[in-house]
Amino acid sequence: MNNIQTQLETLRREIDQHNIRYYVEDAPSIPDAEYDRLMRELQAIEAAHPELITPESPTQRVGAKAAAAFGEVTHEVPMLSLGNAMDEGDFIAFGERVEKGLGHSPAWCCEPKLDGLAVSLLYENGVLVRGATRGDGATGEDITQNVKTIRAIPLKLQGQYPQRIEVRGEVFMPRAGFEEMNKKALESGDKLFANPRNAAAGSLRQLDSRITAKRPLNFYAYGLGVVEGGELPASQYARLMWLRGLGLPVSKEVLRVDSIEAVKAYHDAILQKRDALDFDIDGAVIKVDSVVDQDELGFVSRAPRWAIAWKYPAQEELTVLEDVEFQVGRTGAITPVAKLQPVFVGGVTVSNATLHNADEIARLGVKIGDTVIVRRAGDVIPQVVSVVEERRPAEARDIHFPTACPVCGAHVERETLRTRLKSRVIEREGTAYRCSGRLTCSAQLKQALIHFASRKALDIEGLGDVVVEKLVDAQLLASPVGIFELKxxxxLGLEGFAELSTDKLRAAILRSKATPFNRVLYALGIPEVGEETAKLVAATLGNVDNIRLAPVELLTSIPDVGREVAFHISEFFTEANNWQVIEGLRSQGLNLGDADAKVNLAPLGFNDFINKLDIVGVGPGAAEKAASRFDSLEALIQCAQDEQDLFNALGGTKAAAKGLAAFFADSANAERALDIEKRLLALQVHWSSERQVAEAADLPLSGQTFVITGSLSVLSRDEAKAHLEALGAKVAGSVSKNTDVLVAGEKAGSKLAKAESLGVATWDDQALMAFLREQGVIDAA
Structure with missing residues (x-):
C-alpha cells in the first residue's frame, strides 16, 4: 500500500506541476497526449483504491451531479467595484487626487481589465475549500464545485502559504476556446453564445458542474480578501508575483511602473495589442502599488480611492434608425428609444439604443431614416452617438417629442431642477420630460411595482415584469399594498397561472413580509435612494416613523447623504399619498423597522444646528460663536429681533449678525427652526438631550478627535477605529487643529508631519495598545 500511496502522490505532484507550467508559466513541457496518459494512469489507480482519493486530487475536476440551487456566501471582506475613467482626462484627475491624498507621487501596478466574471477562492491549509461569485459585493453564490473543474485553479497551493487565504480573480473564456465551443454548438444545432464573457458567466452558473467541466474556462488572480496566519508582501505587484509562486495564474501583462506617464504608455500599449490577446479586455486596471499607500487613501462608498478602471474606447458600428418609440419609466421620465436595423456591436446584436432625451435628439440632429453610429461599451446600454448626414435619405422624418403621455395621455411636463443655496433656491429647467399622471399612469405604476418586487428589493419570486403588467391591466393592482391583498x-384567473404556480406566488408574497427594513426602504423607490443609501438610513434611523420625523438638517448628518438626497427623503415621507402607502404596508405586517429603535447619531451640536440652517453670513465659526453666546434657540431668536443687540452679543461679527437678524425676521424661518428643534428633541438627538449627553459624558474619549495613519503592527486600522469609537472618540480622516491625538504606525507620512507642526499629541502602536488594555477593550496579555 505504501508503494501505491507513493505512486499516487508522485503522479498528482507531476500533474499539478504540468498545470502550473501550462497555466501559470505559459511554458508546457509535454504534449497534451502525454498529459492525458498521466491522468488516465492516476484515474485507474484511484478507481482501484477509492479510499486513497483526496479532495485536491486532479481527478476531482470532472464535476458532480446537478445541485438544486446555489447556496449564499457572505464575503468576510466585501468585494468592491472600481470607479471608471472613460478617457485620459478622467484618469489624470484620478492621479491628481491620489497624489494630493498621499502628498507624493506613488508607484503604480498596471493590469489588464479582464472581461469575465469576478470570483473568490478560499484556501485553508493550502486546500481549495470554497469558490464564490462576487454577487452584490457583500453576498455571492457558492460555486465551489464549478471552480474546482477549472484546471487553471489549483486545488492545492504550492510552497509556503498562510493558514487561511482568500484569492480573488477573474474567470474568463479564452477566445480560441470560445470559438471552438460555438463551432461545435453550430454543428450540433445548439444555441450559440453571444461573446466569451456571457459564455464564462453562463458556464460558472451551471447547477450541474459536469457541464462546467466541459467548458474551456481560465482564471487569473488579481488580489486578496481575508488572509490569516501569514505575512504578505507590501505591494500589489509583489503580492501578484507571490500568488504566482503559490501556483496561481497571473496575467503576463501585469506591470509595475513609477510614474503617471508610464501608466499612460502601458494603457496605450495594451490597447494596441488588444486584438492580439487570447482573451477579451475592456480596459486597464490601475492601482497604487504600495499597500500602505492604499490604506492611507482608503475607500469612498463602494470603491477604493487607490484604484480605477481606465476603460478603452467603446466599440462602434453603423446602422439605420428605423423608428423612435417613447417609453415611460418608474419616475414618469419619457425616454426616446431608437429602433435600429439590427447590427452586431461589442459582441451582441443591437436593435434598440437610447437617445436619452429631447435635448440629445436636438444635439444630434437625428432623423428617422438616418444612418447613425451606435456605441456599446461592455454592459452599458447601447447609444446613438452621431449621425452620418451625407447618407441622409430624402424621405428622412423629424422626431417629435410627445406633449401627452404615450401611455395614459396625461400632460408631459419638463422637469425643474433645484439648487439649494443659503436661504434661497435656484430653479432651472432640466433635460427630462415627465408624465404628470404619476401612479394613475399604468406605465409608472407597473415600473414602480416591478421595482418593489425586484430581487434587491422584496425579491418576490414569480412577480416579474409580465405578471405585474397582467395584474395592472386587469385592474387588480393599484399600489404596492395591493400585492398583499391579492386573492x-x-x-388563478390570470393567463398562464395554474393552482401550483398560484400557490407558489402567494407563498413568495407571504415570505416577502419578512424582508429586512433596509430593503423595504429601497423598494419604496425614493428618488436618489439606492441600496447603499437605504442601508445607511435604515441603520441610522431605525424605523419609518423616525425617518418621517427626521428633518433635512439631521438627514445630512448621515454619512454619504447629501442635501439633495436628504430633501428627496424628507419630501417622500411627508407626501400624504406616500405615507398612506407606508401605513398600508404596516397594516399588512411588513418590516418597517424596530418600533423602539433609537437614532444612531450623536446629538446635533447647537453650533452644527445653526450652521445647517444655511443662513447667509453664518459659517461654522460664526455658528460656534452664536452657540456659545446663547443657551437656547428661543434666546437666539429673541435677540435676533434687534440686529444691534445681536451684533453686540456676537462680539462685533457684523455679517453674522446681519444674516441672523434677516433670517429670523421671517416668521416662517423662526417657525421652521423651532419645528426642527422639536423633532430633534423627539428623536433624542437634541444638543441638550439629557440621556445622550449623560451617556456621552460617561465615555473616556467623549468629545475627542483621533486620526489613524500608517501601518499598525497588532491591530488593523479598522479594528483600532472601532475600539476608539466605542470609547466615545470621533475618528477623522485628516489632521487639523481640532485633532486631539494622531495614532501613527509605520510609514506614517504627511499626516505625522502635519500633526507635529500643529502640536497635536501623537501615539505610536505601543501607546495605543497600552491605552486600550488600560480601558479593558482588549486583553492585557
Missing part, C-alpha cells in the same frame, strides 16, 4: 382567485 387566490385573482391570480
Amino acid at each position: 387566490r382567485e385573482d391570480i
Whole structure:
C-alpha cells in the first residue's frame, strides 16, 4: 500500500506541476497526449483504491451531479467595484487626487481589465475549500464545485502559504476556446453564445458542474480578501508575483511602473495589442502599488480611492434608425428609444439604443431614416452617438417629442431642477420630460411595482415584469399594498397561472413580509435612494416613523447623504399619498423597522444646528460663536429681533449678525427652526438631550478627535477605529487643529508631519495598545 500511496502522490505532484507550467508559466513541457496518459494512469489507480482519493486530487475536476440551487456566501471582506475613467482626462484627475491624498507621487501596478466574471477562492491549509461569485459585493453564490473543474485553479497551493487565504480573480473564456465551443454548438444545432464573457458567466452558473467541466474556462488572480496566519508582501505587484509562486495564474501583462506617464504608455500599449490577446479586455486596471499607500487613501462608498478602471474606447458600428418609440419609466421620465436595423456591436446584436432625451435628439440632429453610429461599451446600454448626414435619405422624418403621455395621455411636463443655496433656491429647467399622471399612469405604476418586487428589493419570486403588467391591466393592482391583498382567485384567473404556480406566488408574497427594513426602504423607490443609501438610513434611523420625523438638517448628518438626497427623503415621507402607502404596508405586517429603535447619531451640536440652517453670513465659526453666546434657540431668536443687540452679543461679527437678524425676521424661518428643534428633541438627538449627553459624558474619549495613519503592527486600522469609537472618540480622516491625538504606525507620512507642526499629541502602536488594555477593550496579555 505504501508503494501505491507513493505512486499516487508522485503522479498528482507531476500533474499539478504540468498545470502550473501550462497555466501559470505559459511554458508546457509535454504534449497534451502525454498529459492525458498521466491522468488516465492516476484515474485507474484511484478507481482501484477509492479510499486513497483526496479532495485536491486532479481527478476531482470532472464535476458532480446537478445541485438544486446555489447556496449564499457572505464575503468576510466585501468585494468592491472600481470607479471608471472613460478617457485620459478622467484618469489624470484620478492621479491628481491620489497624489494630493498621499502628498507624493506613488508607484503604480498596471493590469489588464479582464472581461469575465469576478470570483473568490478560499484556501485553508493550502486546500481549495470554497469558490464564490462576487454577487452584490457583500453576498455571492457558492460555486465551489464549478471552480474546482477549472484546471487553471489549483486545488492545492504550492510552497509556503498562510493558514487561511482568500484569492480573488477573474474567470474568463479564452477566445480560441470560445470559438471552438460555438463551432461545435453550430454543428450540433445548439444555441450559440453571444461573446466569451456571457459564455464564462453562463458556464460558472451551471447547477450541474459536469457541464462546467466541459467548458474551456481560465482564471487569473488579481488580489486578496481575508488572509490569516501569514505575512504578505507590501505591494500589489509583489503580492501578484507571490500568488504566482503559490501556483496561481497571473496575467503576463501585469506591470509595475513609477510614474503617471508610464501608466499612460502601458494603457496605450495594451490597447494596441488588444486584438492580439487570447482573451477579451475592456480596459486597464490601475492601482497604487504600495499597500500602505492604499490604506492611507482608503475607500469612498463602494470603491477604493487607490484604484480605477481606465476603460478603452467603446466599440462602434453603423446602422439605420428605423423608428423612435417613447417609453415611460418608474419616475414618469419619457425616454426616446431608437429602433435600429439590427447590427452586431461589442459582441451582441443591437436593435434598440437610447437617445436619452429631447435635448440629445436636438444635439444630434437625428432623423428617422438616418444612418447613425451606435456605441456599446461592455454592459452599458447601447447609444446613438452621431449621425452620418451625407447618407441622409430624402424621405428622412423629424422626431417629435410627445406633449401627452404615450401611455395614459396625461400632460408631459419638463422637469425643474433645484439648487439649494443659503436661504434661497435656484430653479432651472432640466433635460427630462415627465408624465404628470404619476401612479394613475399604468406605465409608472407597473415600473414602480416591478421595482418593489425586484430581487434587491422584496425579491418576490414569480412577480416579474409580465405578471405585474397582467395584474395592472386587469385592474387588480393599484399600489404596492395591493400585492398583499391579492386573492387566490385573482391570480388563478390570470393567463398562464395554474393552482401550483398560484400557490407558489402567494407563498413568495407571504415570505416577502419578512424582508429586512433596509430593503423595504429601497423598494419604496425614493428618488436618489439606492441600496447603499437605504442601508445607511435604515441603520441610522431605525424605523419609518423616525425617518418621517427626521428633518433635512439631521438627514445630512448621515454619512454619504447629501442635501439633495436628504430633501428627496424628507419630501417622500411627508407626501400624504406616500405615507398612506407606508401605513398600508404596516397594516399588512411588513418590516418597517424596530418600533423602539433609537437614532444612531450623536446629538446635533447647537453650533452644527445653526450652521445647517444655511443662513447667509453664518459659517461654522460664526455658528460656534452664536452657540456659545446663547443657551437656547428661543434666546437666539429673541435677540435676533434687534440686529444691534445681536451684533453686540456676537462680539462685533457684523455679517453674522446681519444674516441672523434677516433670517429670523421671517416668521416662517423662526417657525421652521423651532419645528426642527422639536423633532430633534423627539428623536433624542437634541444638543441638550439629557440621556445622550449623560451617556456621552460617561465615555473616556467623549468629545475627542483621533486620526489613524500608517501601518499598525497588532491591530488593523479598522479594528483600532472601532475600539476608539466605542470609547466615545470621533475618528477623522485628516489632521487639523481640532485633532486631539494622531495614532501613527509605520510609514506614517504627511499626516505625522502635519500633526507635529500643529502640536497635536501623537501615539505610536505601543501607546495605543497600552491605552486600550488600560480601558479593558482588549486583553492585557
